[in-house]
Amino acid sequence: MSAYFATRPRTRLGLLLTPPLLWLVVAYLGSIVLLLLTAFWTVNGFTGRAEPAFQFGNLVAVVTDPLYRDVALRTLLVALSVTVIDAVVAFPMAFYMAKIASPRNRAFFLVAVTTPLWASYLAKAYAWRVLFEPNGPIDIVTGGHSPGYGLPATVVTLAYLWLPYMVIPLYAGFDRVPASLLEASADLGASTGRTVRSVVLPLVFPAIAAGSIFTFSLSFGDYIAVTIVGGKTQLLANLIYGQLVTANNQPLAAALSIVPLLAVILYLLAMRRTGALENV
Template identity: 60%
Template sequence: MTAPSTVDRRVSAWLHRHAGVRLAALLAAPLTWLVLAYLGALAVLLVSAFWTVNGFTGEVVRQPTLDNFRTVVTGEVYRAVTLRTVGVAAAVTAVTALVALPMAFYMAKVASPRSRRWLVVAVLTPLWASYLVKAYAWRVLLANGGPVDSLFGGPGHGPGYGLPATVIVLSYLWLPYMILPLYAGLERLPDSLLEASADLGARGWRTFRSVVLPMLVPSLFAGSVFTFSLSLGDYITVQIVGGKTQLIGNLVYANIGAANNLPFAAALATIPVLIMVIYLVAVRRSGALEEL
């Protein structure tokens, strides 16, 4: 084996003495990729939102203007779609939290260690399937005269396609992203706290409300970051089971495709970005970002 040269030894010794330079060299490649691919794309999105499209030629006019944002802010349709999108994202987050909490509690505190591992695998398994396969499977389930209609008494008695179907399917798709943070938070909850609460005479609901839930708030917010943001920007599920429902993602897609108005689509796309920035700033105080 060839011995290291004098230059290699000197460089190695110099890097050992300068930890900051060593760390910068290690992070240079991933940070460059982050800046160029992610932050760069957001910057281009924001800049292009100030452009317009020539109504006659269809060409992009690269002159800064606030016309796109003025249309988004003043248009009643866009305000209604924004409120509907936020409402759907909030509903999906609430549904996933209600379903995930008992499942995560059973996995972390009731199931045996061996069963716990299989339950974690079962929660992760749906993530291995294609997004489109799962969405179209729900389209079949929710179709008129389909299995869901049969459960509710016959054709036309189920939720069908529309806003409720969108919330149901999105809740199913993003449920694992809520279960896993709650499961991790419950695993860190000492069993001695639950035993102490029982010894002091607290019933199950009082223990959950006064002991478990306050300690799970960061995990709940951590899971909501995923479910809320993913629902906020989704448009494929709405296209498949939403019927005539319109969310922000659909408007962005329509302006990219049929309308061929990329600047206006970029202006619409800044809405969920701005909402998520506000949401992340709001939940940062809860310690949720440390749970991610």
């Protein structure tokens, strides 16, 4: 039998590729297509079930309803703030790990930065709920000036949750910056600031873009963290969940979910222009 396959590499390739492709293309991409289709469906008033009765009402509601527009803008703002905060915090950390720390310390720092990624998401969000509590640790440390549950707490919690997703690609980006270029820059008389600005930053920018894909996309689809620390704040994913579960309106939920889908696809396309997708 192996002789049969040995002479037919195309058959072997076909056997290797068919199961994963069936799963990802038929089941997964098929589901995404169905999701897009259900956005045009109608809820049957009698049965409460979504039925394929074609209409544009759901999409029109998503585009025109000021509530949806406000929430979509708020979600975009949260995703962008989280991305900027993570980039600013991760930059010196990744810089230090890749270019300043000794190789032995580097391995230690890498494990130290990546390990929290695997601690339970809910445990971490819950920790921030405890931190932001009235009379909680942040309240005590700031002398009663904790922002409490709300939008700032949501941004901080999300930035915390996704920070390792920014540090790791950024570290890889710094690691690829040749030491010779830094030496050349210094030999030619550049100050530290000039070397960072004109040599390091342009070289690691695709890595920042790569990390930002995770921080942006993960923030855009999150409704758990905002429920835990956001008080009454609502993000897009809360609305989608509410339409599906509370209002039992699957078509409107599907229409709303096109917004994060489009946002992430547009973001991916924008980041691809920076070369972020090639060297990750």
